[in-house]
Amino acid sequence: MGTFEFDGEKYRSASKHQKEWGSDLIAEISFEGNEVVLDLGCGDGILTERLARFVPHGTVLGIDASVHMLKIAETIHKNNLKFACLDINKMNYTDEFDLVFSNAALHWVKDHKKLLKNAYRALKVNGKIWWDFGGSGNCANFFDVIKMKISEDNYVKYFTDYEWPWFMPSKEQYTELIAEAGFASWTIRELNRDRYFSDTSEMIRWIDQPSLVPFIKQIPQELKETFRREVIEEMVKRTQQPDGTCFETFRRIRICAGK
Numbered sequence: 001m002g003t004f005e006f007d008g009e010k011y012r013s014a015s016k017h018q019k020e021w022g023s024d025l026i027a028e029i030s031f032e033g034n035e036v037v038l039d040l041g042c043g044d045g046i047l048t049e050r051l052a053r054f055v056p057h058g059t060v061l062g063i064d065a066s067v068h069m070l071k072i073a074e075t076i077h078k079n080n081l082k083f084a085c086l087d088i089n090k091m092n093y094t095d096e097f098d099l100v101f102s103n104a105a106l107h108w109v110k111d112h113k114k115l116l117k118n119a120y121r122a123l124k125v126n127g128k129i130w131w132d133f134g135g136s137g138n139c140a141n142f143f144d145v146i147k148m149k150i151s152e153d154n155y156v157k158y159f160t161d162y163e164w165p166w167f168m169p170s171k172e173q174y175t176e177l178i179a180e181a182g183f184a185s186w187t188i189r190e191l192n193r194d195r196y197f198s199d200t201s202e203m204i205r206w207i208d209q210p211s212l213v214p215f216i217k218q219i220p221q222e223l224k225e226t227f228r229r230e231v232i233e234e235m236v237k238r239t240q241q242p243d244g245t246c247f248e249t250f251r252r253i254r255i256c257a258g259k
Contacts, residue, residue, distance in 0.1 A: 021193060021252065022047040022103035025132045026054070028256075034058045035098035038122060040088050040131075041105025045073025051101060052081040058098070063091065089114065093122035100129045107134035107166045112174075116181035123259040129183075135190055135253035136170040142211055142248065145234045150215060155227060158218045165214040174253055186257035193250035200236050203246040207232060 026047065034057040042048040042062030052060040063086040064070055073083045088109055100119045109115050119129050150159045169177070171190045178186050197203035212228060219227045239246040 021132055023050070025101075025103050025130065025254070026050060029054075029099070029101075029130055031055055036096060036124075037061070037099045037101060038091075038093070038097045039063070040091075040100065040102035040119075041108065042073055042083060043069050043105065045070075045076045045083060047103055048073065048083070049076045049078060049081060052078045055080065063088065089118075091118050091122065093118075095121075095124050097122050098124055098127045100127070100131075102129075102131045102133065104133060106131055107138070107168050110163075110167050112167060112169070112177050113180070116177060116183075120182050120259060125259060128256060128258045130256050132191075132252050132254045134166060134168040135251045136168055136173075137249055137251040138168050139211070140249040141238050142207070142235065145231055145238060146212075146215060149227070149231055149234070150218075154223070155219065158220070162218065168251075169253060171253065174255065178255065178257060181257075183257040183259060186255060189254045191252040191254055193252055194248070195250055196241065196245040196247050197239075199244055200240065200246060203235065203239065203248070204232055207235060 031054040033055055035055045036058055037051050037055060037060040039048045039051060039060060039062040042064045043066075045062055048060055048062035059080045059082070062073060062081070062083045064073070064083070065085065065087040067085060070083055070085050088106075089111070100122055106112070106115065123129070149155060150162070171188050174188050178188065197206065208228075212231065216224055216228060236246065239248060241247060
């Protein structure tokens with residue numbers, strides 16, 4: 001997994017739909033109130049704090065590799081809540097957690113075989129993972145635009161041997177992975193979360209944080225704004241509807257698995 005720096009303030013204002021999915025995910029979980037919880041890719045900490053409310057007699061640890069995200073998260077103070085700067089790939093816990101939770105983060109992790117192995121080890125007996133992340137068919141318009149843009153003459157030299165930053169599997173692919181990971185039981189669903197951004201400015205905020213981040217860092221300073229503007233113009237042309245809203249595909253993998 002390449003780790004990327006995100007702007008925590010901008011992400012907080014641009015991540016309305018991630019928060020909606022996360023709230024929906026948390027609503028599926030039955031808490032007893034004393035669980036020890038790990039939140040992978042906690043971002044700005046909004047959902048991590050919500051998890052902490054469900055376990056008043058337990059604890060929650062949120063980890064993220066982005067320093068700027070954690071600066072925002074650490075403005076949240078609760079007695080049973082902590083945050084740590086840690087790359088998900090480097091977690092090394094054993095029999096510590098009742099729940100390993102993650103929302104809208106794990107498509108940034110390329111090696112899910114390793115991820116599942118580490119998550120399994122981190123769980124106590126009877127512990128569960130409960131994850132929602134990007135799946136096959138996600139962000140079809142943005143991916144088409146960005147793939148076209150980074151292959152253009154002006155930019156292609158900055159993407160020689162560039163590694164695509166996301167892993168977004170189908171249900172079938174993920175079923176194969178989870179079957180090898182040792183879990184006693186699991187359910188995997190593919191969810192369609194296609195949505196309309198209310199206007200171009202909402203879509204642009206989403207493009208800026210987090211979607212464009214892995215690509216803009218490859219571009220020299222003097223071309224960054226041009227590259228950004230061209231991506232945005234093409235996205236507006238492609239996705240804007242007659243009523244001014246902008247359509248994008250959002251497809252999710254949702255998994256619950258028990259140790």
